[in-house]
Amino acid sequence: MIPEVKMAVFSVQEAKAHFSKLLELVMNGEEVIIATTGKPVARIWSSTAKDTSQRDPGIDKGKVIIQPDFDAPFSEFDL
Numbered sequence: 001m002i003p004e005v006k007m008a009v010f011s012v013q014e015a016k017a018h019f020s021k022l023l024e025l026v027m028n029g030e031e032v033i034i035a036t037t038g039k040p041v042a043r044i045w046s047s048t049a050k051d052t053s054q055r056d057p058g059i060d061k062g063k064v065i066i067q068p069d070f071d072a073p074f075s076e077f078d079l
Contacts, residue, residue: 009033009040 008022008030015022015034022032026046034042 007031007033009035012036012041 008025010018010022010032012034015032022044025032026044029046032044033040034044
C-alpha cells in the first residue's frame, strides 16, 4: 500500500509571502509545489520522508564500461 501524500500548489509570490507556512505543511507530511503561471517549477517535500519506490538492482548492468586506465594521469600533466 502506497501512503497518500497531500499536495498543495502555490505561486511564487504566495511562496515568498508565506514560506514559513509552507515549511510547516511540509513538516506535517504534505508536498508543496511552487508554480509560475500555473506551471510547476519546484517541489518541496520532507527530507525525512521514506522513498517507497521499488528499486531494481542491476537495471543498468552492462551500460557503463570503465576502462582499465580510467584513473591514469592525463598526458598534459606529465612533467
